[in-house]
Amino acid sequence: MTRIRIAIDGLSASGKSTLAQGLAKALNYLYIDSGAMYRAVALFALREKLVDREGRLDEAGLVASLDRVFLTFRFNPASGRGEICLNGRNVEKEIRTHEVSRCVSLIAKVGAVRDKLVKSQQQMAAAGGVVMDGRDIGTVVLPDAEVKFFMTASAEARAGRRYAELLRRGRTVSLEDVRANLAERDHIDSTREQGPLKQAEDAVVIDNSDLSIEQQFEHMMSLVQERLNG
Ligand code: DC
Numbered sequence: 001m002t003r004i005r006i007a008i009d010g011l012s013a014s015g016k017s018t019l020a021q022g023l024a025k026a027l028n029y030l031y032i033d034s035g036a037m038y039r040a041v042a043l044f045a046l047r048e049k050l051v052d053r054e055g056r057l058d059e060a061g062l063v064a065s066l067d068r069v070f071l072t073f074r075f076n077p078a079s080g081r082g083e084i085c086l087n088g089r090n091v092e093k094e095i096r097t098h099e100v101s102r103c104v105s106l107i108a109k110v111g112a113v114r115d116k117l118v119k120s121q122q123q124m125a126a127a128g129g130v131v132m133d134g135r136d137i138g139t140v141v142l143p144d145a146e147v148k149f150f151m152t153a154s155a156e157a158r159a160g161r162r163y164a165e166l167l168r169r170g171r172t173v174s175l176e177d178v179r180a181n182l183a184e185r186d187h188i189d190s191t192r193e194q195g196p197l198k199q200a201e202d203a204v205v206i207d208n209s210d211l212s213i214e215q216q217f218e219h220m221m222s223l224v225q226e227r228l229n230g
Pocket of ligand 1: 137
């Protein structure tokens with residue numbers, strides 16, 4: 001059977017990764033979290049002091065250091081998914097902090113960062129049988145993907161979900177901070193020059209403000225099956 005490419009883009013905290021992982025599991029496809037790659041570069045920049053907490057970025061320094069950034073996904077049987085490694089070390093937990101979320105959009109604006117990551121994402125998807133989520137997957141990374149989704153939800157629903165996720169992980173952060181971070185990231189991600197967050201013309205829009213994960217999964221899976229059945 002043909003192994004297709006499924007692109008899932010959308011706003012921050014719109015539930016992309018949950019659905020992408022669910023689809024990948026059901027289809028026995030590879031799941032690629034492209035946001036984790038941008039987050040890992042942001043973590044590298046923080047560690048190398050190329051960006052500070054106030055959002056000042058040494059762009060030239062980052063570009064010059066990019067050849068020291070080596071990203072891979074390593075399968076973790078415990079989580080059932082590929083987890084991001086930065087220079088050989090699993091950083092899946094470290095990249096989910098609020099500190100990384102605060103600077104990742106600045107890092108993702110840098111053209112040389114996007115060029116490097118897009119190329120690597122295209123190589124990972126070359127054989128098909130992948131579900132990739134991000135912001136520019138259906139438009140730039142995999143413009144020929146066989147199925148494309150664009151996920152969205154109200155600002156309230158997204159902030160509530162991300163806040164609950166951070167609390168579950170034991171982080172202390174206010175709902176107001178989470179809401180402000182999502183709004184700021186969506187603004188930077190949608191207005192940047194290269195690879196902005198944008199709905200592909202042929203993407204199916206899923207507004208999941210009032211849909212359960214099961215309802216979204218059923219709907220998305222039925223569209224994928226239709227495509228697979230020709
Ligand atoms: O999906 P996420 O929230 O983990 O992504 C983190 C950041 O990475 C997001 O604010 C924008 C950036 N990103 C991007 O620019 N392009 C992608 N394909 C994926 C993520």
